[in-house]
Amino acid sequence: MPRPSLKDQRSQEILDAYLTCVARFGLDGATQERIAEEAGVKRPLLRHYLGNKDEMIAALAEYTLEGFAASLESLRQALPDRATPTDLVDALFAENSGTDPRLMLAYQALVTVVPDRPELRQDLMDSLSAFFDVVEDVLKRAAPNAPDASTRAVAQGISAIFVSMDALSPLEPPKVWRAELKLAASLLASTLEAEL
Incomplete structure (x- = not known):
């Protein structure tokens, strides 16, 4: 070898x-x-x-997206086939979730340069869509009778809450905020669990 x-x-x-x-x-x-x-x-x-600088930014984008893909695969593996919305929220907001907050911060930095580097847009969108699809899939399987619009809205809300958690990390917010963000995601998820 x-x-x-x-x-x-x-x-x-x-x-x-x-x-x-x-x-x-x-x-x-x-x-x-x-x-x-x-x-x-x-x-x-x-x-x-x-x-050069352009190649460095392209390499950073690829590295960041590979990190997201690995985190997303870990999330998929952490969720049982019959995962509930609560299981999803617990996996996303677990203290040892394995998500590197640097990835979200780098992702956000890359998003800000898309107007000057439009070639990054599609890969960044695809990565975010893949995450959103996993969240939505778990919600749809757990609450198949929920209206699609409700499922998508809850998926958007949970995703936004999760993303904001890492986005705030440079501020070193109080630990209670993580718990409050998890509770907010749980409350959103519970709206679909009521459909069960």
Whole structure:
């Protein structure tokens, strides 16, 4: 079995450092100096491993979306086939859910540059749609008699609440807010459970 490429490993380390810098400082504030320092490499190596600024942003987008896809797969596996809306909310808002808040912050940063980089739009939308589809699918299976409009509205609400939880992480909000956001999602979910 061949050894993993050192370039691939180093690229992943630099992308992880880039993700951290974007989460802390935003896309514009994630300077090459900061990324290099976070990755523990010299600045010229960034170009060697990731390319120019445009290539770096494309690589960050791919890295972020791969992280979302992995988190989404973990969510799918965590939910039983007959998951209830409550099971969904519990999985999304679990303390050890495995969701990296840096992903949401990087996602938001990438969304802000779509007007200047329209090539990112479709992949970002596809990723968000995939998450929304998982939430909606669980709700539809759990409450098949609920009107589609209600199911979609609850799916949108739960998704928005979940996304806002990570979006607020740089503020280091009180822990009780996480519990309150989970309760808000649970209250929305209960509107469909009443249809059972």
